[in-house]
C-alpha cells in the first residue's frame with residue numbers, strides 16, 4: 001500500500017512535467033495545426049539557460065529560472081517566425097520535416113556550446129525539505145511537492161488566461177476557425193506568436209522541474225520527455241488543453257506504475273503500447289472532440 | 296463606398312473571377328446573384344481580404360485595400376457574415392459576440408445590449424455553447440456577431456441558406472433593419488426573388504463574370520432573370 005501511494009505520487013509529479021510540455025504541443029497544434037517536434041528541445045534549452053545563469057554566471061537560482069522563462073519564450077517566437085511562418089499554407093509534411101530539422105539544430109547548437117558531457121543542474125536554491133506523512137512510512141520529496149504545486153498553479157493560470165482574457169478567447173477562436181477569426185479582426189499571426197511564447201514558457205518551467213528530478217542534463221535531454229509529452233498530448237486528444245493536462249498525468253502515472261510493478265525495461269513499451277491501443281479505440285484521444293456544424 | 300475594379304482571382308490555376316467590377320454606394324443594398332459556383336463567395340472573400348486578387352483592385356472609402364490584411368479590413372469598417380455562418384461552435388453565444396467586438400472593445404457593453412434587443416433568443420442562450428444552437432439561431436448569432444464591430448458595410452453571404460421559410464422572412468427583415476440603422480449592405484443570395492425585392496441594385500454573376508447589372512426592380516422584371524433564377 002505504501003509503495004502504491006508513493007508510486008502514484010511520483011507518477012503525478014512526473015506527469016506534471018509531461019503535462020507542462022504537452023500543453024505546448026497541444027496549443028500549437030490547436031492554433032497552427034502543426035506538430036512542433038522541436039518543442040521537446042526547448043526543455044533542454046531551458047535547462048542549459050538555468051545552468052549557464054546559475055553555474056557559469058553565478059546568479060541566484062530564481063534569476064536562473066527567470067532567464068530560462070524569458071529566453072525560451074523569445075526563442076519559441078523566433079523559431080516560429082523564422083522556420084514555420086514562411087511555411088504557412090505549405091503541406092504539413094514540409095512543416096513536420098522543418099520542425100525535426102529545428103530540433104536537430106537546437107541539439108547541435110547545444111553540443112557546440114556545452115559539449116556532449118553531461119552537466120549537473122545547479123539547483124541548490126530549490127532544495128526543499130521532504131514531507132513525512134505521519135507514521136505511514138510515506139515520504140513526499142521536496143521536489144515532488146514543488147513540481148506538483150508549480151504545475152497546478154500554472155495550469156490554473158493558463159485556464160484563466162484562455163477562458164477569461166481577450167487574447168485567450170481569440171486563441172480559442174483561431175484554433176476553431178481561422179478564417180472566421182480573421183473576419184472578427186483577430187490578427188492570426190500574432191495569436192500564433194503568443195501561443196508559441198506560452199508553450200515555450202511552460203517548457204521552461206518544465207525544465208526546472210525536470211532538472212530537479214534528474215539532476216543532469218545533456219544536449220539530448222529534451223528528446224525523451226518531449227516524446228512522452230507528445231504521447232500525452234495525443235492520448236488526451238491533441239488540440240485539447242484539459243486533454244494535455246489529463247494525458248500528462250495518465251502517462252506519468254502509467255510510467256511509474258509499470259516500472260514499480262512490472263519492469264523498468266518495459267516501461268516505454270508499455271506507455272507507447274497504451275497510446276496505440278488508445279488511438280485504435282478512440283482516435284481523437286480522451287478529450288478530443290469534434291462538434292459538427294448544424295445546417 | 297466600395298469599388299471593385301477588374302478583379303481577377305485564382306485558386307492555383309483555376310481562374311475563378313474574371314474581370315469583375317462593381318460598386319456599392321453608401322446607404323445602398325446591393326445584391327450579387329448567380330448559380331452555385333458562379334464566384335459569389337470568392338468575391339466576398341476577396342473584398343474581406345481572406346483571398347487575394349491577382350490583378351484588379353478593391354477600394355473602400357477611397358482607400359485601396361487590395362493588399363490590406365483581413366483583420367485590418369474589419370477595423371476599417373467591413374464585416375462579413377460568411378456562408379455557412381462559421382460561428383465559433385465551442386464558444387458560448389456571448390463569447391462569439393465578444394469576438395465580434397474584437398476591434399471595438401470600448402463599445403462592447405452597449406453593442407451587446409443592442410444585439411440582444413434585436414435577437415432576444417440570443418439573450419436567452421447567452422451562456423450556451425454555439426454548437427448547441429439551431430441553424431436559425433446560429434444565423435442570428437453570425438449576424439449579431441458581425442454587427443458588434445460597428446461596420447459601415449456588411450457583407451452577407453447566403454444568410455438564408457438552409458433555413459425554414461419563416462426564418463428566411465426573419466432574416467430578410469433583419470437585413471432591412473440593419474440597413475435602416477445606417478449600414479450599407481452587400482448581399483449574396485440564392486433566394487434571388489427576395490434579394491432583388493429589397494435591393495437598390497444588383498449584379499448577376501455567371502461563371503466568374505458579371506453578365507447583367509441593374510436596379511433590383513429591373514432585374515426582377517427581366518425575362519432572363521425570371522427564367523434562370525426566379526423559377527419561371
Ligand SMILES: Nc1ncnc2c1ncn2[C@@H]1O[C@H](COP(=O)(O)OP(=O)(O)O)[C@@H](O)[C@H]1O
Nearest residue numbers: 306309311329330331332333334335336337338
Ligand atoms: N478552395 C477552392 N479551391 C479551388 N477552387 C475553388 C475553391 N473555392 C471555390 N472554388 C471554385 O471557384 C468557383 C467559384 O466558387 P464560389 O465563389 O464558392 O461560388 P459561389 O459562392 O458563387 O457558389 C467554383 O468553380 C468553385 O469550384
Ligand SMILES: [Mg+2]
Nearest residue numbers: 335336337378
Ligand atoms: Mg458561395
